[in-house]
Amino acid sequence: MTTTPGTDPRPLYTRATAQAAELIRTVRPEQLTAPTPCTEWDVRRLLSHIVGATRRISVVGEGGEGMAVPLFADDITDGAWAQAYDEVRARAVKAWESDARMAASVRVPWGEITGQAALSAYVVEIVVHTWDLSEALGHPLALDPELAEFALPVAREAVPAGPREDRPFGPEVPSPEGADIYGQLAGWLGRRPL
Numbered sequence: 001m002t003t004t005p006g007t008d009p010r011p012l013y014t015r016a017t018a019q020a021a022e023l024i025r026t027v028r029p030e031q032l033t034a035p036t037p038c039t040e041w042d043v044r045r046l047l048s049h050i051v052g053a054t055r056r057i058s059v060v061g062e063g064g065e066g067m068a069v070p071l072f073a074d075d076i077t078d079g080a081w082a083q084a085y086d087e088v089r090a091r092a093v094k095a096w097e098s099d100a101r102m103a104a105s106v107r108v109p110w111g112e113i114t115g116q117a118a119l120s121a122y123v124v125e126i127v128v129h130t131w132d133l134s135e136a137l138g139h140p141l142a143l144d145p146e147l148a149e150f151a152l153p154v155a156r157e158a159v160p161a162g163p164r165e166d167r168p169f170g171p172e173v174p175s176p177e178g179a180d181i182y183g184q185l186a187g188w189l190g191r192r193p194l
Contacts, residue, residue: 009120009150010096016123016147017089020050020130025082026140027133032078036136037191038129043136047081048072050129054088057122060106060115061095067109092122110158120154127151128189131182135194148181155188 024047032044041049051073060066076084096102102115113121127147134143159169170190175183183193 007116007120007150008102009116009123010093010102012147012150013096013119013123013126014093015144016126016130017054017093019141019144019147020126020133021082021086021089023130023133023137023141024050024085026137027081029078031137034136035194037132037186037194043133044078045072046129046133046136047085048074048076050126050133051076051081051084051088053122053125053129054085054092057119057125058088058092058095060108060118061092061101063101065107067107120150121158123147124151124155124158124185127182128155128185128191131186132191134182135186143182145181148185152181152185152188155185159189 027043027047032042032047034043036043036046038046038049049072052069052071055073056066056069056071059069073084096115096119102119104115105112106115106118108118108121110121128151130143131148134141161172163171173187173190173192175187176193179187186193
């Protein structure tokens with residue numbers, strides 16, 4: 001995966017994780033079992049994945065082996081999701097402060113790429129999962145369109161239009177007419193609105 005030359009994903013990642021944190025703080029206990037556009041996950045499992053994936057990219061940013069980090073945070077209790085995410089997102093933002101880390105080669109689940117490309121992919125990850133969570137919660141907050149405007153071309157470059165058997169995404173879903181940029185991103189990554 002490559003990104004637009006000169007695009008620094010760090011400010012976007014910081015904004016995207018802040019947006020996710022704000023949304024996570026709105027989750028009520030009775031919503032934890034609600035369905036999400038990730039059809040195999042309810043809200044609780046989606047939150048577990050969001051925290052787990054953020055732990056993983058934190059470790060990668062710190063120079064560690066991210067693949068050793070579970071993709072789900074099964075150690076978090078239901079009342080602690082917001083605090084757990086606040087802590088790990090602060091860790092992730094700090095882990096990627098270094099320009100040298102952005103230029104270095106890092107290992108992620110899909111191969112060896114630059115830190116800049118890896119963090120760009122994790123912008124896509126958190127932006128689309130924020131949309132998933134927003135859908136599940138009934139859109140309690142307006143989402144920042146600039147984040148999805150960055151994520152969509154990165155996703156289109158990284159995730160092929162054809163068969164995706166080797167990727168954790170379903171086939172592209174045509175976006176409804178007039179879909180906003182988040183709806184377009186979700187559709188590209190195989191999601192349907194609830």
